[in-house]
Amino acid sequence: MFAIIQIDNDVSGREFRRKMRPKYEFICKYCQRKFTKSYNLMIHERTHKSPELTFSCEVCGRGFKRQDNLKQHRCNQCIWR
Amino acid sequence: MVQRHQKNKMASEQPLKKKLRRGNSSNSADETDFIHITENGVANDLSAFHLFPANVNEDDITLNAVNLEFHGSKSVFRTSELSESDEKCIEDKTEDDRKDYPTSSCYSNAHITSCENISLQAAPNMVICTNFGKKNEQETEDLNKQQMMVDPEGEETETFHSYLVKQCLCGIPDRVLRKPFEGHQIIDENGSRLAMLSEWSTQQVLQFLSNVQLLFDVYLKQNNNGHICSQIVNICNIFVHNEHNLVEQILSLCETRDKYVNYLAAKVFSSFLIIAKTYINNEWLETIVSFLTIENTDYVKMNFALEIIKRVVEWKNVDIHVLEEPQSADVAGSSTQNVDININCVTVPYSDAESYDTSGIKGLIIKSLESKWPELINKVQYLITHNSSVEAQTCVLTFLALWESTISVKANLSVIDTKPFYAHLENFVGMLNSNLPPIIWKQLLSLFNEVLCYGSTLALQDMLPEDTCQLAHLIVRYVKDFRLLDSLPYRRSEGYTVNSFVGTIPSTQPTQSNIDKTLLQKMILLVLKSVAITIKETRSDSSDSSVGSEDYDFSHDMQLIARSIRDVLKKVDVFVKVSLEFHPETPFSKILIHLFSDQDDYMIEAMVCTLDIKTGISYQTPLAPDFIAMLNPVHSFIEFLKIVSHDAEILLDYLVSNETCFLLYLLRFLKYTRRNWDVFVSSCYEGGASRTNELDNTMTVLIRLKIQIDRLVSKNLFPYNINPVLRLLEICENLYEGNEYS
Ligand SMILES: [Zn+2]
Ligand SMILES: [Zn+2]
Numbered sequence: 001m002f003a004i005i006q007i008d009n010d011v012s013g014r015e016f017r018r019k020m021r022p023k024y025e026f027i028c029k030y031c032q033r034k035f036t037k038s039y040n041l042m043i044h045e046r047t048h049k050s051p052e053l054t055f056s057c058e059v060c061g062r063g064f065k066r067q068d069n070l071k072q073h074r075c076n077q078c079i080w081r
Numbered sequence: 082m083v084q085r086h087q088k089n090k091m092a093s094e095q096p097l098k099k100k101l102r103r104g105n106s107s108n109s110a111d112e113t114d115f116i117h118i119t120e121n122g123v124a125n126d127l128s129a130f131h132l133f134p135a136n137v138n139e140d141d142i143t144l145n146a147v148n149l150e151f152h153g154s155k156s157v158f159r160t161s162e163l164s165e166s167d168e169k170c171i172e173d174k175t176e177d178d179r180k181d182y183p184t185s186s187c188y189s190n191a192h193i194t195s196c197e198n199i200s201l202q203a204a205p206n207m208v209i210c211t212n213f214g215k216k217n218e219q220e221t222e223d224l225n226k227q228q229m230m231v232d233p234e235g236e237e238t239e240t241f242h243s244y245l246v247k248q249c250l251c252g253i254p255d256r257v258l259r260k261p262f263e264g265h266q267i268i269d270e271n272g273s274r275l276a277m278l279s280e281w282s283t284q285q286v287l288q289f290l291s292n293v294q295l296l297f298d299v300y301l302k303q304n305n306n307g308h309i310c311s312q313i314v315n316i317c318n319i320f321v322h323n324e325h326n327l328v329e330q331i332l333s334l335c336e337t338r339d340k341y342v343n344y345l346a347a348k349v350f351s352s353f354l355i356i357a358k359t360y361i362n363n364e365w366l367e368t369i370v371s372f373l374t375i376e377n378t379d380y381v382k383m384n385f386a387l388e389i390i391k392r393v394v395e396w397k398n399v400d401i402h403v404l405e406e407p408q409s410a411d412v413a414g415s416s417t418q419n420v421d422i423n424i425n426c427v428t429v430p431y432s433d434a435e436s437y438d439t440s441g442i443k444g445l446i447i448k449s450l451e452s453k454w455p456e457l458i459n460k461v462q463y464l465i466t467h468n469s470s471v472e473a474q475t476c477v478l479t480f481l482a483l484w485e486s487t488i489s490v491k492a493n494l495s496v497i498d499t500k501p502f503y504a505h506l507e508n509f510v511g512m513l514n515s516n517l518p519p520i521i522w523k524q525l526l527s528l529f530n531e532v533l534c535y536g537s538t539l540a541l542q543d544m545l546p547e548d549t550c551q552l553a554h555l556i557v558r559y560v561k562d563f564r565l566l567d568s569l570p571y572r573r574s575e576g577y578t579v580n581s582f583v584g585t586i587p588s589t590q591p592t593q594s595n596i597d598k599t600l601l602q603k604m605i606l607l608v609l610k611s612v613a614i615t616i617k618e619t620r621s622d623s624s625d626s627s628v629g630s631e632d633y634d635f636s637h638d639m640q641l642i643a644r645s646i647r648d649v650l651k652k653v654d655v656f657v658k659v660s661l662e663f664h665p666e667t668p669f670s671k672i673l674i675h676l677f678s679d680q681d682d683y684m685i686e687a688m689v690c691t692l693d694i695k696t697g698i699s700y701q702t703p704l705a706p707d708f709i710a711m712l713n714p715v716h717s718f719i720e721f722l723k724i725v726s727h728d729a730e731i732l733l734d735y736l737v738s739n740e741t742c743f744l745l746y747l748l749r750f751l752k753y754t755r756r757n758w759d760v761f762v763s764s765c766y767e768g769g770a771s772r773t774n775e776l777d778n779t780m781t782v783l784i785r786l787k788i789q790i791d792r793l794v795s796k797n798l799f800p801y802n803i804n805p806v807l808r809l810l811e812i813c814e815n816l817y818e819g820n821e822y823s
Contacts, residue, residue: 030493033538039805040541043748046739046801047490047537050397 250312297352308428351392380472526603536742553614609690670716715764729785751809
């Protein structure tokens with residue numbers, strides 16, 4: 001516990017200490033918080049990002065974050081959907 | 082220097098909440114929420130500065146942002162995320178212009194999903210159609226007076242605006258281009274000269290600021306797209322190089338006591354900082370932060386400064402560069418379809434990553450804020466306890482919202498830069514008592530919930546920061562020993578109303594709801610997070626000490642902690658049952674899901690907390706059967722599936738979007754299920770729920786979800802690596818079918 005707090009306070013020594021404590025290999029590129037598992041870092045980093053547009057309308061190509069938004073969407077070309 | 086600026090590059094201006102709307106809204110012209118104007122001639126004069134043609138699409142936030150915000154709009158997407166407009170609401174509501182809040186459906190976006198609401202408030206000189214009356218006549222008179230002062234240069238401003246709406250200033254005569262920024266000729270004892278901004282009429286200033294805001298909005302949006310109209314770049318350079326001393330002049334507008342001018346000037350100035358980035362004069366920042374600690378507090382200036390800092394801190398970089406985005410992005414679609422875009426526009430490419438980066442200006446402004454922080458904390462503490470005036474409370478609320486934004490994971494600030502802002506939190510826990518106004522309670526609870534960023538961060542870390550743990554301990558102690566729950570002012574008292582956006586505020590109008598559910602939700606979530614953090618910290622302390630002799634102490638510690646945690650959760654259980662009038666026998670898992678049923682991000686984070694509490698506390702510690710039943714994660718999941726109508730598509734939406742921590746929840750829940758398959762099966766049959774087979778119901782949803790994920794993965798459409806979840810779903814399916822798995 002104590003050692004970790006020291007790392008937090010000591011930016012310059014970070015590189016060196018990271019080698020000493022391989023436990024904290026995964027550092028968030030947005031906020032520099034430390035994680036021990038790469039998947040945990042991935043989950044955390046999603047918080048920093050803007051939502052992805054995964055679902056897209058096959059007619060007009062517009063992207064949506066959610067399927068229900070896609071279903072509700074009406075555009076000029078696909079009004080008949 | 083110009084070179085340096087040319088390289089600047091920024092993401093689109095939409096703060097996160099607005100950004101969400103891009104994806105949400107559909108794309109038709111009937112969604113525009115333009116303001117309806119009476120036909121007394123007002124429309125013509127005002128159209129130049131804040132009315133957009135009907136064919137400007139609602140989706141095109143950049144264009145409408147000015148319009149909406151100018152009218153003090155409350156663009157609210159979640160009741161829990163109101164910080165930006167809270168304080169304005171109070172301010173407005175306590176004045177007698179409350180009636181101006183339209184209820185008519187013509188102001189709401191009927192099209193969109195449940196989570197959007199927009200209400201507009203009349204701006205000065207604006208008359209909303211529901212609002213005929215005496216006020217109307219007086220405003221027409223005011224307007225006539227102002228018209229006489231508007232010189233012919235107004236035309237250039239209008240031309241300028243019409244070009245801006247088309248998002249291109251190419252082809253605009255240089256005279257017209259510069260005129261709106263050079264100001265108006267006035268004649269005084271010294272002869273003819275250019276008037277300072279502060280000498281302009283309110284209408285002219287608002288018109289000017291609206292145009293500048295739109296200019297910045299277009300710049301930032303095009304910046305995000307990778308190409309900016311060269312003339313827009315030129316005119317923004319005029320600002321960045323501070324020709325005509327415009328920067329100081331805009332800052333000086335905080336002297337005016339017009340709340341609309343103040344509001345817009347703060348917004349313009351924050352956009353300016355985001356465009357200029359670190360190419361700024363440090364004195365400007367010093368001026369701003371000096372407003373925070375003026376000895377004889379000037380609340381208007383203080384709030385002005387807080388708003389500017391808050392906007393810069395909250396600025397959301399779009400992290401996927403538009404050039405990497407699939408063609409499908411609706412950014413281009415909405416504007417090209419409805420507005421004539423000048424195809425001859427000469428653009429300048431802006432695409433290097435460095436020019437995107439706002440961390441420089443964010444860092445500068447955070448450093449400036451830090452220098453005033455201790456003094457500011459003292460001042461705010463004093464205001465909370467000693468000054469109940471609307472002006473003071475507005476500053477308090479803006480301050481708390483700024484604090485929350487500063488430490489928010491979403492601000493993308495370095496945890497090293499924000500460390501100083503974690504001090505002093507404990508003083509504010511002590512202020513939570515029944516004398517504190519509900520609206521400040523709410524803001525403080527939001528702040529603490531943000532500090533305890535469990536689902537996004539802390540749940541995923543092995544070592545938790547000490548200051549964060551201390552806050553969690555304090556909350557647990559206050560609930561256990563100091564009746565924190567009982568002092569929560571969630572019941573509406575005489576003379577108050579529960580506003581679904583803002584919370585409990587003074588009002589004479591009666592409401593249906595007698596309780597402020599948002600306050601309850603924030604309080605309970607905070608307690609659950611605090612408990613989960615306390616347990617996690619105890620466990621990681623122990624796992625860190627490899628010395629065998631400490632094991633006994635750990636187990637002893639854990640038993641003590643388990644006892645107090647049980648005590649705290651029992652209090653939560655009773656408290657929620659009483660406040661929401663549940664039958665005393667209702668299972669805890671059920672009341673939690675129902676408490677949060679209209680707030681999915683809270684609900685899912687609460688589920689992560691209870692799951693982690695359950696797995697953390699039962700580790701090496703025998704628990705009382707009633708306590709085990711209370712925390713049964715399977716029961717919570719079954720209740721949750723009922724809320725989402727057993728619809729696997731909704732679960733998929735939760736997984737794909739990052740608005741909730743559902744990915745983390747599902748991952749952990751599936752791991753728990755795999756490890757405790759027998760418990761899972763037996764829990765599905767118990768709970769006295771009904772004779773329906775919850776095992777089949779639950780597994781059907783999970784198997785459908787697996788198929789849907791599979792489909793997206795095979796088309797390469799899943800936005801991140803979902804394999805760990807997919808594998809767990811397969812394992813659970815195999816267990817369900819009684820198959821062996823490897
Ligand atoms: Zn991070
Ligand atoms: Zn152009």
